[in-house]
Every structure is written in C-alpha cells, then in structure tokens.
Amino acid sequence: MTDNPLADYFAALDRLKRRRAKINNDAVAIEAGRTKGSIKKSRPAFAELIAAIEAAAIEQAHPRTDQIARLTRAKETVSELRSQLEASYARELSLLAELYELRKQLAGLAGGKVLPIRGADRKARLL
Template sequence: MSALENYRAALCRLIENKPQIVPKGSAINKDTVALEAGRKRGSIKNSRVSNASLIAEIEAAAVVQQAQSKPTSAQEVKKQKSLKKAAQERLDNIRDDYNIALMKIVSLAHENHALQQEIKHLKKELQRRNVIKIR
C-alpha cells in the first residue's frame, strides 16, 4: 500500500469517526490524517504536488466535519452567557415579587396591630360607660 493510499484510508477512518491511532472525535486536518496513517505530524505538505488532491479531500472533509460538529466553544460561551442573563433577569423578577410580598405582609401586620389596639381601646371605653359608679 502506497503512502497516498495509507493517507486516504486514514482519512476515511477519520470521516467515519473510527480511527485506530488518534482519539475518536479528533478534528480532521493534515496532521491528524498523517498520524492516523502512521506517519509523523507534518508529513503531508502543500509543497508536494502528489499531495494536492489529498489536501483538497482533507480540507473538504474538515469543512463537513465542522458543519456537523457541536457548537464551537465561542458559540457555547455565548449560549451560556445568554442563559445566565435570562436566569439573572428571572431571579431579579422573583426578588422584586418577594420584596413586594414582604411589604404587603408588613403593611397588613401593621394594620392588624392598629386594629387590635383600637378594639382594646373600644372595649375599655365600652366597659367604662357601662359601669355605674356607686358612691
């Protein structure tokens, strides 16, 4: 098997995500294809005319892999930031609702206390009026 055939076989294994040497899920590029073919990193060079079609195949496979792959770390970071922002806004809304509820509770407790004091005062007043003083 020639070197070019080895490279193409390695590229096929990487495309199918069934590599024998490099880890699964490795990015497809000239170095990983070379390593998967059992060669040294950098053995596939642009300067060699015999590698021109192989390099084109590798670049095409890399584009396809990137299109199919999970979001990049930058996209993931952006997504996480937007999720964090949405969660923070929701938390702020919940805190606002909580503070409003607390203010209502305090207001009702104050009003309840004032009404209880008024009831006490009225009961005393009623008792005082109903009591006849005998001299």
C-alpha cells in the same frame, strides 16, 4: 496498514472527521501512523489527499446550521427563564412588603402584644 499508503491517510482523515478532531496535514499523518510532516505539498502523489484535508478543514471551521439553531433556541430559553425569574423576584418582594404592612397593622391593632404563631414559646404560654 494497507498496501496503498494513501488509503491509510484517507482512512485516518475519516476517523478524524468522525471524532471532530482538529484536521490538518500533521494530524492526518499522525493518525495514519506516519511521522508528522510526512504529507508534503511538493509530492504530487499527495495532491488529492491535501485537497481532501483542506476541504475537511474548511467544512470543520464553519459551524453547522443545526448547531446555530440549537444555540439560538438555547439563548431564547435562557432569556425567557431570566424574565420569569425577574417576575418571581418582583412577586416575592411585593408579598414581603404586603406582609410587613399587615404585621405593622396587626401590631398597632393589638397594642403590640401579639403572640408568635410558631415556636416553643407559644406552647409554654398556653399552659
């Protein structure tokens, strides 16, 4: 602690800003090593400090423009990825339907006696 108690409070306010912790009179007082409620509006010595705390709290309450831009980009990315996923599902369903039709055709042409392409049964049948 320094000789000037207000310097401790202002240093505490700066630490809270850097940590992006919730800023109010009690938080600043506790961060400065004082008791909760030690910053009172009725004391003229704290007028400048209280104004700085209120300004920091207002600044903290409004989201920053870079955060809004990041959020907008993230939402656009999610939307794009979701549409790509839907398109891939549509392609896969189309390919499955085509495969089903081709297997049905093959079974009809071969008279229903089609050997499996994979598996242990195929090796046993070939021997």
